[in-house]
Amino acid sequence: MRTWKAAKWPVYHVFVAALAFLMLYPVLWMLFSSFKESRTIFVTANRLIPDSWIWSNYAAGWAGTAGYPFWHYIGNSMVIVVISTIGAVLSSSLIAFGFGRLKFRGRGLWFALMMMTLMLPHDVVLVPQYIIFTKLGWLNTILPIVVPTFFGMPFFIFLMVQFIRTIPKELDEAATIDGCGKFRLYLQIIMPLIKSSLATAAIFSFYWRWEDLLGPVLYLNSPEKYTVSMALKMFLDSESASNWGAMFAMSIVSLVPVVMVFFIFQKQIVQGMSTSGLKG
Incomplete structure (x- = not known):
């Protein structure tokens, strides 16, 4: 038994290391391929290490395409990411506060309808959205990409509602007795207590907008x-x-x-996702 326990940890770490290498292999392949000649990348695709290291690929890539350096495109992406993240986090937190704390007629129905939109394929709404944005004259602008985020993201709303439900309602009652209104309750009481969910939503929004290709392809022409x-x-x-x-x-x-x-916000990601299913 002691021999098995002593051997279990090395076997476990070897297995995890092999699995991690398998998961990271596509990224490693892309990294080493960035130092190969373009004509030999797929010829030597079965070999990870390049025969000769071509550092000029980075200089050529940084020079950009279509007359603009690559940092110009990074700046464009950062503008979209920052605006979209701010809109998604603020609007989703406000809507989540309404579902989690306010009582109004049909709250359960509206929340169920909002959750049903998570199962709606994004491709279904592409054509109607494109027609709407065309009639608004928003083509070749970032407005079709960033404006919808200011109306809430269903996944973020659900995540924040779960956080809000873990906050004792006695805090609301005490704040109301002290003359705190609904918006002030949201801004000064609820928002500071759901920082983990806000950070998680911001990180996921950053990821999704940074890698988005379909939206820019549809709406950006120049x-x-x-x-x-x-x-x-x-x-x-x-x-x-x-x-x-x-x-x-x-x-x-x-x-x-x-x-x-x-790596900077991995603690918030783990904390936000691990506690999103808790209910008060």
Whole structure:
């Protein structure tokens, strides 16, 4: 028994390390491919380490495409990400406060309808949304991408409602006795107590908007307003030679903000997701 317990930990760590390597292999393959010549990337796809290290891929990729450097597209993405994240977090928290604390007729029905939208495929609403934004004259602007986030995100609303339900209602009663109104109750009492869920929503919003390709492809027409995902696509040309090396190099660069956000806020992610199912 002691021998088995002594051998169990090394076996466990070897298994976890092998699984982690398997999960990270696509990223490692992309990283090492960013140092290969474009014409040899898929010829030597079965070999991870490049025969010769081509550092110029990063310089070529950073120079950008369509007349704009790659940092220009990063800036465009950051503008969309920041505005969308602020809108999603603020609107979702306000709606969640209404579902979690306010009493109104049909609250259960409206909450159920909101939850049903989580099961609605995004592709179903693409055509109606496109028609609406076209008639509003919002094409080739970031408005169709950022404005809908200011009307709440169902997943974030559900997450925050679960947090709000864990807060004792005695705090509401004490604040009301002291003359605290509904909006002040939301702003000064509830918001500070659901910081974990707010951080979790902000992180997920950052991830989803940073990697979004469909929205920019539908609504942005000029290269000046393209995002990182669209800039990466422009390295590939169906009519001439595609610069795979530069594309993989800038793909690695585009992962840096995502990885930084994860490692900085991983505690909030775990805490927010682990407590989202609790009820008071």
